[in-house]
Amino acid sequence: MMADYTVRDQVAVIELDNPPVNALGSAVRAGIYDGIRKADRDPNIKAVVICGKRGTFCAGADIREFDGGKNGPWITDIGDFIDNMKKPVVAAIEGFALGGGLEVALFCHYRIALKTVRVGQPEVQIGLLPGGGGTIRLPRATGLKNALDIITTGNHVPAEKAAKMGIIDQIVTGDIIEEGIKFVKSKCNIDTSLVCLRMKTVKYSGDLDDISEAAMTKVKSKFKGAIAPIVCVKSVINSAKMPYEKGIDTEKEHFQDLRHSSQSKAMRYAFFAERAITRWQLPSGGNYKTAKPLPVKTSGVIGAGTMGGGIALCLITSGIPCILVEQNQQFLDKGLEIVKAQLMRTVQLGKLSTEQAKKCFTMLKPTTNIEDLKNVDLVIEAVYEDLKLKREIFEKLDRICKSETILCTNTSSLHIDSIATATKRQSKVVGTHFFAPSYIMKLLENIYGTKTSAETVATVMKLGKTIKKVPVLVGSCTGFVANRMLKPYSEEAQYCLEEGSTPSIVDTVLMDFGMPIGNFQVSDLSGLDIGFRIKREAARKAGVELSKNSRFFLGQRNCGLIEKLYEAGRMGKKNGKGWYKYESLNGKPIVDPEVTMLIEEHCRSLGIERRNIGSQEILERMQYAMINEGFKILEEGLCTMAEEIDVIWIYGFSWPKYMGGPMYYASQIGLKKIYEKVCYYHKTFPYSMHWVPSSLLAKLSQIDLPLSEWGDVAQGRKLVNKL
Numbered sequence: 001m002m003a004d005y006t007v008r009d010q011v012a013v014i015e016l017d018n019p020p021v022n023a024l025g026s027a028v029r030a031g032i033y034d035g036i037r038k039a040d041r042d043p044n045i046k047a048v049v050i051c052g053k054r055g056t057f058c059a060g061a062d063i064r065e066f067d068g069g070k071n072g073p074w075i076t077d078i079g080d081f082i083d084n085m086k087k088p089v090v091a092a093i094e095g096f097a098l099g100g101g102l103e104v105a106l107f108c109h110y111r112i113a114l115k116t117v118r119v120g121q122p123e124v125q126i127g128l129l130p131g132g133g134g135t136i137r138l139p140r141a142t143g144l145k146n147a148l149d150i151i152t153t154g155n156h157v158p159a160e161k162a163a164k165m166g167i168i169d170q171i172v173t174g175d176i177i178e179e180g181i182k183f184v185k186s187k188c189n190i191d192t193s194l195v196c197l198r199m200k201t202v203k204y205s206g207d208l209d210d211i212s213e214a215a216m217t218k219v220k221s222k223f224k225g226a227i228a229p230i231v232c233v234k235s236v237i238n239s240a241k242m243p244y245e246k247g248i249d250t251e252k253e254h255f256q257d258l259r260h261s262s263q264s265k266a267m268r269y270a271f272f273a274e275r276a277i278t279r280w281q282l283p284s285g286g287n288y289k290t291a292k293p294l295p296v297k298t299s300g301v302i303g304a305g306t307m308g309g310g311i312a313l314c315l316i317t318s319g320i321p322c323i324l325v326e327q328n329q330q331f332l333d334k335g336l337e338i339v340k341a342q343l344m345r346t347v348q349l350g351k352l353s354t355e356q357a358k359k360c361f362t363m364l365k366p367t368t369n370i371e372d373l374k375n376v377d378l379v380i381e382a383v384y385e386d387l388k389l390k391r392e393i394f395e396k397l398d399r400i401c402k403s404e405t406i407l408c409t410n411t412s413s414l415h416i417d418s419i420a421t422a423t424k425r426q427s428k429v430v431g432t433h434f435f436a437p438s439y440i441m442k443l444l445e446n447i448y449g450t451k452t453s454a455e456t457v458a459t460v461m462k463l464g465k466t467i468k469k470v471p472v473l474v475g476s477c478t479g480f481v482a483n484r485m486l487k488p489y490s491e492e493a494q495y496c497l498e499e500g501s502t503p504s505i506v507d508t509v510l511m512d513f514g515m516p517i518g519n520f521q522v523s524d525l526s527g528l529d530i531g532f533r534i535k536r537e538a539a540r541k542a543g544v545e546l547s548k549n550s551r552f553f554l555g556q557r558n559c560g561l562i563e564k565l566y567e568a569g570r571m572g573k574k575n576g577k578g579w580y581k582y583e584s585l586n587g588k589p590i591v592d593p594e595v596t597m598l599i600e601e602h603c604r605s606l607g608i609e610r611r612n613i614g615s616q617e618i619l620e621r622m623q624y625a626m627i628n629e630g631f632k633i634l635e636e637g638l639c640t641m642a643e644e645i646d647v648i649w650i651y652g653f654s655w656p657k658y659m660g661g662p663m664y665y666a667s668q669i670g671l672k673k674i675y676e677k678v679c680y681y682h683k684t685f686p687y688s689m690h691w692v693p694s695s696l697l698a699k700l701s702q703i704d705l706p707l708s709e710w711g712d713v714a715q716g717r718k719l720v721n722k723l
């Protein structure tokens, strides 16, 4: 039984016991159900306390059971029984009460909690709705408006706020079981039907249809393409429309439909992928279990530009004081203005109070003297992408900083060793690649060099969590994992343009798939000059000329459209014209006939015949080229598991979670089909190296192995014979 039953002072105490988070697996549900019936039967028992072991109440249903586990009692059987009990039942909450955990608490007649508790219905984040009465009972506790907000966002609610909302009856301090016993004994003479949520009506103001329509509009625009938030709204509205029993039955039907949906399966995969990637390991053997992170109590950032300012903000808003270094006062002032503006925006969004923002700002120490970094625990360099400059800075830092200081680079493409070798502490040099806008985007790609120590890796992995990012560890190569995969994806988008498509057609196809923004809109946001400079630098390094009219560059297929747009002064959103035109800095992309003419002229001058390219082809070419690259990355050991690639795309490029990530998507399409298409495109476009099929993909396409084992095959941890 996974719920302990003990008796203290005529009160039955049912303690959920399922490590690590007391998930409501079938045995736990059975344990609670048996416990309450036993307590009800026993005339010596006056009341019941339900609580959890290990400092937490319950993190909800056991997500692993959703793919087909043991049946056990349905969670609402527990609720139905408590609803008819005369003996009072209290949920005594510490830690978390989430999902089914909160639902169990809502079955109880009362809820008490420690101040540190968080409650919530996060089911929507794994493509579900609360299926244990949450959509029907939470509105009865807190009203329709709050319930809609909590259930459609999945956000956690801190205890004191939950108490104000009517979800928690009392905040307590001290031992939660003792408090629970004391509390519930004081309620023994109160008629339980008076406090039972089933008996309450749902409070709301205004017209129900209007509320429903407004909520639908909101979730459709906020969670584009996702089904679960829509179903959540429907079910919460049902709580006010339908009798209790009908609402509960309808909710259960919705839950079962969603449980079997491809979106929820993908989101459940993503949930565990995010946790799997925390179990990192280095080729040298160091890993998450054995390596101890160093403390990061103080930090420094060099360069207060687009990236550095946001990185400094991440540090100070997480309570880590930061010294921000710029090359001169003018750049420093400019950078500080941007940091301040971003902080103000955080206040406007209600994420920080004005007081908190002011306190954060005092943790930032701007300077133009790099020597000020001598005592900090960790430095993140974010100056221009110029190897010579970065090496100079690392050489200086090595001299200035105390020997324990970890030196990080935010380079987006340079090999870590090429920077680390400028120091005498290569074991303490590591890549910390943030994504723009660095304060907002969740991905932190941590890159180890040949000599980076496990302790250094452990430190930046922990730092990533501290600053509320999703850290993923990868090996070093040009562009690392994210940008290396992005390259074939963007190149195919440009090839589609010269073969007959347009920026808006390509972007629409991607957004219809679920990407929040199209490839050419992203390019306009980053600035076309960036893409142009990268190409120009590659040409300079190779000692060749960058010719906009050549169909080949460095032995590969070339599309010179970026050069042509750059030459036409189209820098992107910053100057109001790029692949689209813009009426203002915050304006929406508008199709520009000038660009269409420019593309058509490009094709005419190079004798490229334009044709109609269907959306399926656009999607396939962009995605399969990138997926093929993903398999090469696994093959080269730059990632140890396919899950790392998926998490990188979800948090770095906003790949829709309900599609699981590109590698998961490939697993759903089938590797045989992907491999055949890659071979087909390789034949069709022989001058694009990214179509050379990955040998790992070729191997895996012949066998049926789950995604979780692809990394093992790549690294020889799993041998496959059948070929």
Ligand SMILES: CCCCCCCCCCCCC[C@H](O)CC(=O)SCCNC(=O)CCNC(=O)[C@H](O)C(C)(C)COP(=O)(O)OP(=O)(O)OC[C@H]1O[C@@H](n2cnc3c(N)ncnc32)[C@H](O)[C@@H]1OP(=O)(O)O
Pocket (backbone or CB within 6 Å): 020, 021, 023, 059, 060, 061, 062, 063, 064, 065, 066, 067, 068, 069, 070, 071, 075, 096, 098, 099, 100, 101, 103, 122, 123, 126, 128, 129, 130, 131, 132, 134, 272, 275, 276
């Ligand atoms: C015939 C077959 C029928 C089968 C159907 C059975 C259905 C029965 C019940 C139906 C009705 C239930 C309806 C209910 O509304 C649905 C739900 O409750 S869905 C679950 C909702 N809860 C969540 O989404 C919470 C998920 N967890 C978290 O957010 C976090 O884990 C946390 C609780 C905030 C703690 O965070 P951290 O401290 O950072 O710890 P980790 O996140 O790393 O987690 C540690 C460890 O625990 C695993 N884990 C966490 N939550 C769950 C869970 N709910 N189920 C299973 N496992 C969970 C997590 O994966 C980690 O383990 P690891 O992966 O690292 O091994």
Ligand SMILES: NC(=O)c1ccc[n+]([C@@H]2O[C@H](COP(=O)([O-])OP(=O)(O)OC[C@H]3O[C@@H](n4cnc5c(N)ncnc54)[C@H](O)[C@@H]3O)[C@@H](O)[C@H]2O)c1
Pocket (backbone or CB within 6 Å): 302, 303, 304, 305, 306, 307, 308, 325, 326, 327, 331, 335, 382, 383, 384, 385, 386, 389, 393, 410, 411, 412, 413, 433, 434, 435, 436, 526
């Ligand atoms: N912009 C992006 O989208 C992005 C994304 C990820 C990573 N990166 C990487 O981040 C780094 C910075 O890029 P950015 O876009 O922020 O550049 P940026 O041009 O906006 O900012 C660079 C800043 O570094 C400062 N600087 C230059 N030399 C300095 C020195 N010697 N001492 C102190 N400051 C100095 C400059 O004055 C400038 O303010 C680059 O390596 C880039 O590749 C950029």
